[in-house]
Every structure is written in structure tokens, then in C-alpha cells.
Amino acid sequence: MCGIVGLFLKDKALEPKLGELLSGMLEIMTDRGPDSAGFAVYGAGAPDEVKLTLRAPEGYDFAGLAAKLGDGVGLSERATHAILTLPAGREAEVRDTLAKVAPDVTVVGAGSRMELYKEVGLPSDVAVRFKLAEMSGTHGIGHTRMATESAVTTNGAHPFSTGADQCLVHNGSLSNHRTVRRNLERAGVAIQTDNDSEVAAGYLSWRMREGRSLGEALEDSLGDLDGFYTFVVGTESGFGVLRDPIACKPAVMAETDQYVAFGSEYRALAGLPGIENAKVWEPEPAKVYFWDRAAA
Missing domain, CATH: 3.60.20.10 (Aminohydrolase, N-terminal nucleophile (Ntn) domain)
Structure with missing residues (x-):
């Protein structure tokens, strides 16, 4: 269907x-x-920045996670998802850090403009x-x-x-x-x-x-x-x-x-x-x- x-x-x-x-x-x-x-919505973005769409369990502390990633990382939360905005040159480093410190968080999308959201319901x-x-x-x-x-x-x-x-x-x-x-x-x-x-x-x-x-x-x-x-x-x-x-x-x-x-x-x-x-x-x-x- x-x-x-x-x-x-x-x-x-x-x-x-x-x-x-x-x-x-x-x-x-x-x-x-x-x-x-x-x-998925393609909105504003900059060529030298990357947006990572994260998904986590209900009530996850995204702000605490962003603080662990250091300066220069922006955060926007929407329910069980969050958008991290970071310099493009830091994407590999941030992904590696996420895998180590936040194994219960999933990266569901990445790009300069794309934000991606999905849930049951x-x-x-x-x-x-x-x-x-x-x-x-x-x-x-x-x-x-x-x-x-x-x-x-x-x-x-x-x-x-x-x-x-x-x-x-x-x-x-x-x-x-x-x-x-x-x-x-x-x-x-x-x-x-x-x-x-x-x-x-x-x-x-x-x-x-x-x-x-x-x-x-x-x-x-x-x-x-x-x-x-x-x-x-x-x-x-x-x-x-x-x-x-x-x-x-x-x-x-x-x-x-x-x-x-x-x-x-x-x-x-x-x-x-x-x-x-x-x-x-x-x-x-x-x-x-x-x-x-x-x-x-």
C-alpha cells in the first residue's frame, strides 16, 4: 500500500x-x-556547513550531547529528532564522537540543506x-x-x-x-x-x-x-x-x-x-x- x-x-x-x-x-x-x-525538507543551508539529523529515544538530552561535541556546533530539537549544524570539515570527527559517546543515537540523514524526520504514528x-x-x-x-x-x-x-x-x-x-x-x-x-x-x-x-x-x-x-x-x-x-x-x-x-x-x-x-x-x-x-x- x-x-x-x-x-x-x-x-x-x-x-x-x-x-x-x-x-x-x-x-x-x-x-x-x-x-x-x-x-525530508530541503531548506536553508551553507556550502561550508553540514546538517546531521539525529534520532534518539524519547526525552533524550540532545543539549548535553551537543555540549560534548565542542564549540561551533548548532542544535535544533524537534521531539525525538535533532539537527546538528557544524563545519563541513568536522563531519567525520563528529560522527566518530557520536558513535563513541552516544551509541543510542542514530544519524538518519546528512547534507547541507536536508532535514529528515520519521516516526511511528x-x-x-x-x-x-x-x-x-x-x-x-x-x-x-x-x-x-x-x-x-x-x-x-x-x-x-x-x-x-x-x-x-x-x-x-x-x-x-x-x-x-x-x-x-x-x-x-x-x-x-x-x-x-x-x-x-x-x-x-x-x-x-x-x-x-x-x-x-x-x-x-x-x-x-x-x-x-x-x-x-x-x-x-x-x-x-x-x-x-x-x-x-x-x-x-x-x-x-x-x-x-x-x-x-x-x-x-x-x-x-x-x-x-x-x-x-x-x-x-x-x-x-x-x-x-x-x-x-x-x-x-
Whole structure:
């Protein structure tokens, strides 16, 4: 089942409303995935800084942890998650320190602009808990999960991030994800959960580290990943969409002069401004779609 939403803004005037719009889209997809939800938002950032999104048990002392990391580390808390902002040159050092002094804290995402949040619960509750409606940015993606093949856990919630400023949400199932996972691990790609969606994210990150663009990596996945799926991928500069060659999972897109939007169903898009004048279509099977800020 599961529900996917994505919103890429062309009009800067809408950027303060990104979280509000994405929150509404996410909530509408509740009946496609009431078990857990998550989202990634691409907001403000600096090229010489890195944001680390941390997840920890309820009530964790993030402020105490930040104090152990020394000067120059900024902290922003949202429920069970926190964003550490630090000089890019300190990322490896801070990750090493976190592994030593905070083994119960997980780094779920990293990048200059991306912040990533996910938890168990109704999508509307997750959105409120992390104050999604207050967030601004250029684009974001979200996911509502119905756990049909594994336990309902935060680890199983989407998005999954395996590269800087890169994340993926997925509706469907990969039949060869165990084989792909073994190959990725041999190539040095760490997969933290048993979710096949993280394997898909890791595959794209690996291909991009090999020099492929995101579009090329998505094209490669058509030959290397078996199963039925819809991928929506966020990057620092934009977002991409790919459906498998059979395309049995529902998907709809809309585009206006102000935005490009994706939803598992049209009703996720129905509340967007100007939707009545949008170009609306079903993305074609095995075709890569990608929108980039530089070209917007």
C-alpha cells in the first residue's frame, strides 16, 4: 500500500509555505499508510556547513550531547529528532564522537540543506509532532507507510538516506533486494535496516558515487532492481520520479508555473494552489522524471 507525496517549488514566494502544503498532502495519504510517516525538507543551508539529523529515544538530552561535541556546533530539537549544524570539515570527527559517546543515537540523514524526520504514528500526528507546517524550503518529499511485510517500527519508516542531501521514498516491493544488498555491502555501502527501500536508496547512492548522475542511476536501476515500485528521490537540487516497467502502483503528477507535485493519488494534490489549471498526468512506466533548481 503506502502513500508518497513530493513537492518541488519553482516560485520562491511559495517557499515559506512548503511545510504547510506538504503537511496537507501527507495527511491526505493517511489511509494508504497509517502505521508511520516521514518526510525530508530541503531548506536553508551553507556550502561550508553540514546538517546531521539525529534520532534518539524519547526525552533524550540532545543539549548535553551537543555540549560534548565542542564549540561551533548548532542544535535544533524537534521531539525525538535533532539537527546538528557544524563545519563541513568536522563531519567525520563528529560522527566518530557520536558513535563513541552516544551509541543510542542514530544519524538518519546528512547534507547541507536536508532535514529528515520519521516516526511511528498517524501521518497527521507525525507532521504535528515535528512541526512540519512551520518549515520552509524549496522542495520536500514524504511517505505514509502500511507495513505489510515487516514490523511497524521507526527504523522501517521512510525516507531513507544513504548519501549527502539524498533520500528516497518507495511504494512497492523489490524481489532481489537481498542480492543487491550483498553487492552493495561488498562495495562498502552500509545498509542499517532490513527494509528493501533502504537498499534502493543505497543502490542509487552507490551509482552516483561511481560517477553517474541521479537520472542515470535511476535508469540503471531499471536493469538491476527487480520488482514493482515507485521511487521518489530528493537531492540538494531537486527531485526525481521513477516507476517500474509494469507500473502497477498508482501515481499522479501535476505541474504549474509555481510547482511540480507528486502524489500516490490525485486527492493528495487537490488542495494545492492553482491545481485547477495544472497539467496533470500519470507518469509513464520506466521513464525517469527529474526537476532541478538550477533549471527552474
